[in-house]
Amino acid sequence: MPITTLLTTALAKRETLINNLSNANLPKTDCFRVFHGTVEGVNGLNIDRYGDAWLIQTFHQTLNEEELQSIHNVLLSAADLPVVYNDRSNKNSRVINKLDVDIDAYAHSDQVIAENGILFNSKLRHEGQDPLLFLDMRVGREFVKANSHKKTVLNLFSYTCGIGTAAAVGGAKRVVNVDFSSFALAAGEKNAQLNGVELVCQFIQSDAFPALRQLAGLKVASRNNKKLPSYPKMSASQFDLVFLDPPRFAKSVFGTVDLVNDYQSLFKPAVLTTKQGGTIVCCNNVAKVDKEAWFKSLVRCVEKQGREVSHVEWLDCHQDFPSFDDNHPLKIVALTL
Known part of the structure; x- marks a missing residue:
């Protein structure tokens, strides 16, 4: 099944989380999983919402340009936010891919995300491997x-x-x-x-x-x-x-x-x-x-x-x-x- 279909289906399942982003009466949560690939159709591919950005991570196989563009299109249709791709498919799980200059600067900048109204520091690329909040x-x-x-x-x-x-x-x-x-x-x-x-x-x-x-x-x-x-x-x-x-x-x-x-x-x-x-x-x-x-x-x-x-x-x-x-x-x- 095409990744666009799988991702669109996954986004639909997160409809409540996505809709809650605009509900001022609820404690804000703007960080959650959008696509859990192992269960939802592409083993080793995870996609998350991290505040005002989308984070794509691959752990087994690098996305080709066509796959990456397809994912971009679906994500941007859901919310027009920066898209950061961290390819961690090498054995040591270190990020191996380069980003465009503007996106790279964003990925290395401090951001603030929210979960149930609690604020957390976020930086989608840093000296470690994992995002700063699991x-x-x-x-x-x-x-x-x-x-x-x-x-x-x-x-x-x-x-x-x-x-x-x-x-x-x-x-x-x-x-x-x-x-x-x-x-x-x-x-x-x-x-x-x-x-x-x-x-x-x-x-x-x-x-x-x-x-x-x-x-x-x-x-x-x-x-x-x-x-x-x-x-x-x-x-x-x-x-x-x-x-x-x-x-x-x-x-x-x-x-x-x-x-x-x-x-x-x-x-x-x-x-x-x-x-x-x-x-x-x-x-x-x-x-x-x-x-x-x-x-x-x-x-x-x-x-x-x-x-x-x-x-x-x-x-x-x-x-x-x-x-x-x-x-x-x-x-x-x-x-x-």
């Missing part, structure tokens, strides 16, 4: 905003602190954002400032393992007994709400993040940082990880620490991120302990 995590930010009033919040693997910003806007009294990237945390500080909540938020540049273990009151150790580099010192502390959203795989001298084989190495200390009666939100974005098996492993880990799960709430991605048989790769569950 749109499929909208449901996570909504949950945190709704459940953070007068609470303390720990946001691990915070990236640009979208979760932390939502918590602060929701009335949290303290938000601690932890990420290894100074670039991501700088973007997170901008997000907090855009919403006037910077006084509530802390931004700690650290490997997650030493940060988590210190907060949990555990000893910081190295993997394979290697000499430890310096890391920010933190005192043991517990939080009302802990948000755990690790990458699929990452390795450092402090430990290995492995969402397929060893989620527990992060989850166990994260549970220790969660207050009695508090909530820990766990995320796993690996498609091949079975949802129920993963959930049962979390419950077992909680019980091994002499605690119990008193309430469970699954957070399902919104309809602009469709999935096969409602089995979305991104699994998010909130556990009250």
Whole structure:
């Protein structure tokens, strides 16, 4: 089926989101997925609305000129906005294509986007690979905003602190954002400032393992007994709400993040940082990880620490991120302990 037909169909399914853009009575949301290619007909092609721009991304195969022009035409008929194409089809996912001078300048400029009335910094091309806000995590930010009033919040693997910003806007009294990237945390500080909540938020540049273990009151150790580099010192502390959203795989001298084989190495200390009666939100974005098996492993880990799960709430991605048989790769569950 032609991409123009597939994209036109996808846009029709987002009619409510598109129409809400002009509804002054609703909190503004101008960033959402327009075409989720894996499910909607072109594997590896994603198209998003990011504020006053369209963003096209390819992850498997580069679009040819005819395909790109066809997509341009459909998007511009929906809204006459700049169209940025990031071809990330190389194995390392770095953007490999050049843009026209004017579009390139726009892509590298700071923009402001909105989600449920919360403002976020956006730059469609920057020193990293991914957009500065992961749109499929909208449901996570909504949950945190709704459940953070007068609470303390720990946001691990915070990236640009979208979760932390939502918590602060929701009335949290303290938000601690932890990420290894100074670039991501700088973007997170901008997000907090855009919403006037910077006084509530802390931004700690650290490997997650030493940060988590210190907060949990555990000893910081190295993997394979290697000499430890310096890391920010933190005192043991517990939080009302802990948000755990690790990458699929990452390795450092402090430990290995492995969402397929060893989620527990992060989850166990994260549970220790969660207050009695508090909530820990766990995320796993690996498609091949079975949802129920993963959930049962979390419950077992909680019980091994002499605690119990008193309430469970699954957070399902919104309809602009469709999935096969409602089995979305991104699994998010909130556990009250």
